[in-house]
Amino acid sequence: MSKLATPLAFVDLETTGTIATRDRITEIAIIRFDGEHIERWSQLINPETQIPPFVEQLTGISNAMVADQPLFAELAPQILAQLQGHMLVAHNARFDYGFLKNEFRRLEMSYRAPVLCTLKLSRKLFPQFVKHNLDSIIERHQIVVGERHRAMTDADALLQFWQALHQVPGEAALLAAVKELSSRPALPPHLDADIVDQLPKGYGVYLFYGENRLPIYVGKSNTLRQRVLSHFSADHALAKEMNISQQVRDIEWIECAGEIDALITEARLIKEKQPTLNRQLRRNSEFCSWRLSDLGSGLLQPQLVYGRDLDLGRQEQLYGLFKSGASAREFLLQAVKQYQLCAATLGLEKGGNGKPCFARQLKQCKGACVGQESALQHNLRLIEALAEMKLKAWPFAGPALLQEAGVYHVIEAWCYLGRAETLAQVPDLLASGKPRFDRDTYRILVKYLNRMQAYSV
Numbered sequence: 001m002s003k004l005a006t007p008l009a010f011v012d013l014e015t016t017g018t019i020a021t022r023d024r025i026t027e028i029a030i031i032r033f034d035g036e037h038i039e040r041w042s043q044l045i046n047p048e049t050q051i052p053p054f055v056e057q058l059t060g061i062s063n064a065m066v067a068d069q070p071l072f073a074e075l076a077p078q079i080l081a082q083l084q085g086h087m088l089v090a091h092n093a094r095f096d097y098g099f100l101k102n103e104f105r106r107l108e109m110s111y112r113a114p115v116l117c118t119l120k121l122s123r124k125l126f127p128q129f130v131k132h133n134l135d136s137i138i139e140r141h142q143i144v145v146g147e148r149h150r151a152m153t154d155a156d157a158l159l160q161f162w163q164a165l166h167q168v169p170g171e172a173a174l175l176a177a178v179k180e181l182s183s184r185p186a187l188p189p190h191l192d193a194d195i196v197d198q199l200p201k202g203y204g205v206y207l208f209y210g211e212n213r214l215p216i217y218v219g220k221s222n223t224l225r226q227r228v229l230s231h232f233s234a235d236h237a238l239a240k241e242m243n244i245s246q247q248v249r250d251i252e253w254i255e256c257a258g259e260i261d262a263l264i265t266e267a268r269l270i271k272e273k274q275p276t277l278n279r280q281l282r283r284n285s286e287f288c289s290w291r292l293s294d295l296g297s298g299l300l301q302p303q304l305v306y307g308r309d310l311d312l313g314r315q316e317q318l319y320g321l322f323k324s325g326a327s328a329r330e331f332l333l334q335a336v337k338q339y340q341l342c343a344a345t346l347g348l349e350k351g352g353n354g355k356p357c358f359a360r361q362l363k364q365c366k367g368a369c370v371g372q373e374s375a376l377q378h379n380l381r382l383i384e385a386l387a388e389m390k391l392k393a394w395p396f397a398g399p400a401l402l403q404e405a406g407v408y409h410v411i412e413a414w415c416y417l418g419r420a421e422t423l424a425q426v427p428d429l430l431a432s433g434k435p436r437f438d439r440d441t442y443r444i445l446v447k448y449l450n451r452m453q454a455y456s457v
Helices: 053-059 072-083 093-106 118-125 134-140 151-183 224-233 239-247 259-273 325-339 375-389 423-431 439-449
Strands: 008-015 025-033 038-044 087-090 115-117 204-209 215-221 250-255 288-294 300-306 318-322 400-404 407-412 415-420 454-456
Touching: 008 072, 008 093, 008 151, 025 072, 025 093, 025 151, 038 151, 072 093, 087 093, 087 151, 093 115, 093 118, 093 239, 115 118, 115 151, 118 151, 134 151, 204 224, 204 259, 215 224, 215 239, 215 259, 224 239, 224 250, 259 400, 259 407, 259 439, 288 325, 288 375, 300 325, 300 375, 318 325, 318 375, 325 375, 400 439, 407 423, 415 423, 415 439
Parallel strands: 008 087, 087 115
Antiparallel strands: 008 025, 025 038, 204 215, 204 250, 288 300, 288 318, 400 407, 400 454, 407 415
């Protein structure tokens, strides 16, 4: 049987869960193989945390079984010595490699190794089959195993799979496949490796899909190919990246003209697709703002107004894009404390009409409620407190164009009407009607309108 340049270490782990940065190893098996000699070693490990009941049922490893076993920290030097100088071979190797790297990292020890994933290897050598999980491989190649989901049993199944591959498809095809898999960027096991060659290098938005075309993540980048690959190179260290790697089955992308195009497209797709792992931009829920009004006394008072009732982008004296009335009120209460404003005068508590507010009794209000501070002084401090939240009014009489790398972004009152490849396409976008105001789009356009020149249609 031929030898690779690097001896192999067939590894299997049992763990308390699937997140390498949080969960811990409960059992490890290592079978070292140099093409001739085989050395086996396995050990139960105290994970220093509870094993969930469903994991106990799956693996047969109970909390009682590991209670008196050594910690990973005690075994680390021995484990590292066995792995060093070997190519790590595992099924869904990203999982096992990620757990080992995190266990060593907790001890401030470094572990790096070439990695071979037998799931990817099976996909590469037997593309005619749909399933490549370990049970399918065991059945397909008539591998003799003992109790599944125990580390040594599964590691031995991988060794037998490796040995079977020297017969079918044969040694030459096997070594060629290993060489190709080793030279490609690391990708999740269920993702078609050919997709890497198609990824564009410039601006774009990418969409990760899981099982049954479920959208799991949308992102954007000015170096799309590099950004997509970075998700997979960091998956051993970041729980989110590991989650993406385990779920992703397909990738789609949209090439963009530049950064504005990418940001707008990303925000739109997140709201349309509702991917499970995006948080901040998923919802375009109702929002509200503070509007300053003079109620007749000369004192300005903030009134809570909702986006559905406003012509946003054209109205002055609007402050904030709050997700709820509660968050708007919380912001104003903090401003009251910081700027010693009068909560009663602002309508946040009962009082006024010559009666001191609660803060005035504590000498924390300058006295607008009892006439000790002029309306002008109180108004100026209120405007100062709200200044950073003031919404920018639309600076054009009508729609405007923002040019970026040969395309035209058509905007009206901070609403994005679409992208025109030529000026001849602009009238159709204008005729399509103004869409609903979107606070994420507003924030993007305000930022870039200050940097780039726009002009009226």
